[in-house]
Amino acid sequence: MTKRAFNFCAGPAALPEEVLKQVQAELLDWQGKGLSVMEMSHRGSDFIALAAEAEQDLRDLLHVPNNYKVLFLQGGASQQFAQIPLNLMRDDQKADYIETGIWARKAIEEAARYGAVNVAGSGKVYNFFAVPGQNEWKLSKDAAYVHYTSNETIGGVEFDWIPEVGDVPLVVDMSSDILSRPVDVSKFGVIYAGAQKNIGPSGLVVTIIREDLLGKERSDCPTMLNYKVAADNDSMYNTPPTFSWYLAGLVFKWLKKQGGLEGMKKVNQQKQELLYGYIDSTEFYNNPISQTSRSWMNVPFRLIDERLDKLFLEKAEKNNFLNLKGHRSVGGMRASIYNAVGLEAVQALVAFMKEFEREHG
Amino acid sequence: MTKRAFNFCAGPAALPEEVLKQVQAELLDWQGKGLSVMEMSHRGSDFIALAAEAEQDLRDLLHVPNNYKVLFLQGGASQQFAQIPLNLMRDDQKADYIETGIWARKAIEEAARYGAVNVAGSGKVYNFFAVPGQNEWKLSKDAAYVHYTSNETIGGVEFDWIPEVGDVPLVVDMSSDILSRPVDVSKFGVIYAGAQKNIGPSGLVVTIIREDLLGKERSDCPTMLNYKVAADNDSMYNTPPTFSWYLAGLVFKWLKKQGGLEGMKKVNQQKQELLYGYIDSTEFYNNPISQTSRSWMNVPFRLIDERLDKLFLEKAEKNNFLNLKGHRSVGGMRASIYNAVGLEAVQALVAFMKEFEREHG
Numbered sequence: 001m002t003k004r005a006f007n008f009c010a011g012p013a014a015l016p017e018e019v020l021k022q023v024q025a026e027l028l029d030w031q032g033k034g035l036s037v038m039e040m041s042h043r044g045s046d047f048i049a050l051a052a053e054a055e056q057d058l059r060d061l062l063h064v065p066n067n068y069k070v071l072f073l074q075g076g077a078s079q080q081f082a083q084i085p086l087n088l089m090r091d092d093q094k095a096d097y098i099e100t101g102i103w104a105r106k107a108i109e110e111a112a113r114y115g116a117v118n119v120a121g122s123g124k125v126y127n128f129f130a131v132p133g134q135n136e137w138k139l140s141k142d143a144a145y146v147h148y149t150s151n152e153t154i155g156g157v158e159f160d161w162i163p164e165v166g167d168v169p170l171v172v173d174m175s176s177d178i179l180s181r182p183v184d185v186s187k188f189g190v191i192y193a194g195a196q197k198n199i200g201p202s203g204l205v206v207t208i209i210r211e212d213l214l215g216k217e218r219s220d221c222p223t224m225l226n227y228k229v230a231a232d233n234d235s236m237y238n239t240p241p242t243f244s245w246y247l248a249g250l251v252f253k254w255l256k257k258q259g260g261l262e263g264m265k266k267v268n269q270q271k272q273e274l275l276y277g278y279i280d281s282t283e284f285y286n287n288p289i290s291q292t293s294r295s296w297m298n299v300p301f302r303l304i305d306e307r308l309d310k311l312f313l314e315k316a317e318k319n320n321f322l323n324l325k326g327h328r329s330v331g332g333m334r335a336s337i338y339n340a341v342g343l344e345a346v347q348a349l350v351a352f353m354k355e356f357e358r359e360h361g
Numbered sequence: 362m363t364k365r366a367f368n369f370c371a372g373p374a375a376l377p378e379e380v381l382k383q384v385q386a387e388l389l390d391w392q393g394k395g396l397s398v399m400e401m402s403h404r405g406s407d408f409i410a411l412a413a414e415a416e417q418d419l420r421d422l423l424h425v426p427n428n429y430k431v432l433f434l435q436g437g438a439s440q441q442f443a444q445i446p447l448n449l450m451r452d453d454q455k456a457d458y459i460e461t462g463i464w465a466r467k468a469i470e471e472a473a474r475y476g477a478v479n480v481a482g483s484g485k486v487y488n489f490f491a492v493p494g495q496n497e498w499k500l501s502k503d504a505a506y507v508h509y510t511s512n513e514t515i516g517g518v519e520f521d522w523i524p525e526v527g528d529v530p531l532v533v534d535m536s537s538d539i540l541s542r543p544v545d546v547s548k549f550g551v552i553y554a555g556a557q558k559n560i561g562p563s564g565l566v567v568t569i570i571r572e573d574l575l576g577k578e579r580s581d582c583p584t585m586l587n588y589k590v591a592a593d594n595d596s597m598y599n600t601p602p603t604f605s606w607y608l609a610g611l612v613f614k615w616l617k618k619q620g621g622l623e624g625m626k627k628v629n630q631q632k633q634e635l636l637y638g639y640i641d642s643t644e645f646y647n648n649p650i651s652q653t654s655r656s657w658m659n660v661p662f663r664l665i666d667e668r669l670d671k672l673f674l675e676k677a678e679k680n681n682f683l684n685l686k687g688h689r690s691v692g693g694m695r696a697s698i699y700n701a702v703g704l705e706a707v708q709a710l711v712a713f714m715k716e717f718e719r720e721h722g
Binding site for chain 2: 007009011012014023028034036040042074075076077086110114203204219220222223224225237240242243320
C-alpha cells in the first residue's frame with residue numbers, strides 16, 4: 001500500500017480521500033443492490049433519487065434561489081464557451097467579455113464565432129497579473145450578457161468581487177473556484193463550472209441558470225447544447241454521466257460535513273495565506289500576481305534561479321509532492337490547492353519549499 | 362457482501378466483474394503512484410500512455426485501418442446526431458437516413474435541423490419489427506452520407522449485414538452492438554457509439570472516422586463538436602472524461618482476453634440462440650421481431666397474459682434479475698444481453714422464465 005501523494009494538479013485534481021474510500025467500498029455493490037452505480041439505469045428510481053439528492057445538496061451549499069435551474073451536463077467549460085452564445089446571443093446582438101487570461105480568451109474566441117464580442121475590460125495592461133477593475137470597463141448598453149472568468153487556472157488571478165452589471169445577465173466561468181467560498185448566486189444569470197477541480201471527475205460540467213434565460217437559443221443550437229432541453233428533462237435528455245454525477249454528490253456531502261462553504265472559506269483562506277505568506281517572505285521564490293487579484297486556488301510561483309527548476313521538481317516528486325510543474329505557457333511552478341487539498345498538504349509543501357531553500361538558497 | 366445481481370439493463374449496462382474489481386483495487390492508488398486515475402492530469406505522461414494504450418487496444422479489436430481516427434468524445438450518441446450533419450453536411454446538401462425505430466428517428470430529426478434529410482428506407486411498413494432490405498431503399502445520387510442505426514436498443518432490431526452505398530460515406534450509430542462481433546470498419550465513413558452498453562461508463566462516446574472526412578465542418582459547428590479539432594488534439598482539446606477512458610481501456614483488455622470479437626461473437630450467438638430459442642418454443646412468451654432482424658443485444662419479449670407482467674418483474678427482482686422491464690414506449694420486458702452479461706446469466710434467466718411459466722402457465 002503506497003502512501004497517498006500530495007497532489008497539486010490543476011485538474012483533473014485531487015478528490016477527498018474519504019469520498020474515494022466510499023466509492024471504492026461500494027464500487028461493485030451500491031447499497032446492497034448487487035450492482036455498481038455505473039451499471040444502474042439513469043431512468044431507475046435509485047439513480048433518480050441519488051441525482052436529485054446531489055442537486056439538492058449543491059443547492060444547499062450555494063443557496064441557489066428557486067428561480068434557477070441546476071444542470072448536470074457534459075463537454076467541460078470549453079463546450080460551455082459555445083453553449084453560452086448559442087443559448088443567449090442572437091446573430092444581431094453583441095456580448096461583453098472581460099479578458100483576464102488564457103481561459104477568458106478561449107471563451108471570447110468561441111463566442112466571436114456566433115456574434116459580435118466586445119472586450120469590455122482586459123488585464124492585458126497589467127500583463128494579466130491583475131484583473132481589471134470595473135471602473136476600467138467599457139460595457140455596452142445593449143449587450144446580451146457580460147461574461148467573465150472568476151478564476152484563471154493558468155494565470156493564477158481571481159476576482160474577489162462580483163461585477164455590477166445592472167439588468168444585463170452576468171455570466172461567469174467559475175470552473176476553478178466554485179465551492180471554494182460562499183458566493184451570491186442571485187447576482188448571476190449563468191454560472192458554469194467544469195467538475196474536475198472542486199466538484200468531481202472530469203466529464204461533468206455544472207451549469208446554474210436563471211429560468212428567464214431559458215428558451216432563447218439560436219435555431220442552429222444542437223439539441224444537446226440547448227439549456228432549455230436540459231432543464232425540461234432534468235439533465236436527462238439522454239444518458240448523463242451517471243458515475244460522475246454520483247461522485248459529485250459525495251463531494252457535496254463531504255463539503256457539508258466540512259461546514260459548507262463558510263467552512264471551506266476559512267480553511268482556504270488559511271491555506272493561501274500560508275503559501276503566499278512564505279513566498280513573499282523570501283527572495284528565493286516569487287509570485288508576480290497583484291495582491292488583490294491573487295487566486296486562492298491556483299498559486300503559480302517561480303524559483304528566482306530558474307536553473308534549480310528541474311531539481312526542485314525531482315525532489316518534490318521524491319517527497320510525494322505531485323504535479324507542481326507550471327503550465328507550459330507560463331513555466332515555473334504551480335500549486336493548485338483546491339478544496340480537497342487540505343491545510344496539512346499546504347503545510348507540508350511550505351516545509352518542503354523551506355528545506356529546499358535552505359539547501360540551495 | 363451482497364451477491365452481484367444479474368443485470369439486464371439497456372444502459373448504463375453491466376460491466377465485467379473482473380474490470381470492476383481492478384478499478385476498485387486501484388481506485389485510491391493507481392499503480393503505486395499514490396493517486397487515483399481520476400486525480401491525474403490528462404497532460405501527464407501516465408495518462409497519455411494509458412489513453413494511447415486504450416486506443417490501440419480498440420484498434421486491435423476492430424482492426425481499424427490506419428486511415429481512420431479514433432476519437433474519445435462526450436455527449437453520447439445524441440450529441441453525435443448533431444455532430445454528424447455539423448461536420449459532414451453543407452446547407453445545400455442532403456443526407457440519406459434509414460429509419461428503423463426510435464433512435465434512428467432521433468438522428469433524423471436532429472439532422473433535419475441542418476439540411477435536407479431523405480428517409481431512404483424505413484421499417485415502418487413492418488411496424489419496425491424488421492429492418493428494411495436494401496432493395497427497398499431509395500438512395501439519393503448526391504447524398505452527403507447515408508446514416509443508419511445498426512441496432513435499435515428499444516425496438517430490438519439489428520442489421521446482420523452492412524449496406525452497400527458505393528462512394529457515399531456510410532455513417533452508423535453502433536451504440537448498442539459495437540464490439541459484440543467482428544465488423545469490417547473499412548466499409549464505413551463514420552462509426553459512433555455511446556460507451557454505456559459495450560464499452561464502459563456513460564459520459565463517453567467513441568467515434569471512428571475516415572481521415573478524408575475531417576475538415577468539412579459547417580461554419581457554425583461548435584469547436585468542441587468539430588471532429589477535426591478533436592482528431593488534431595488526440596481527443597484532448599480540453600479535459601477528456603479521463604476515468605471513463607481508463608475504464609473503457611480495461612474493458613478492451615478484458616475483451617482481448619475473451620478471444621477478441623471472434624470470441625465475443627461465439628458466446629453472443631449462444632446467448633441469443635438460447636433466449637430466442639426458448640421464447641419461440643413456448644406460447645407463454647413472445648418476441649415479435651422478424652427472425653432475420655433480431656438483435657443479439659436487446660431482446661424485447663412479452664408475456665402473452667399481460668396481467669402477469671407485474672408479478673413477473675417482482676419475482677425476477679426477488680431472484681436477483683434486475684432491469685427486465687421493457688422501455689415505456691414498448692411495454693412488456695426486455696433483456697439486454699451485452700458482452701458483460703455472460704452465458705451463465707442468460708442460462709439463469711431462461712431457467713427462471715421456465716419456472717415462472719411452470720407456475721403460472
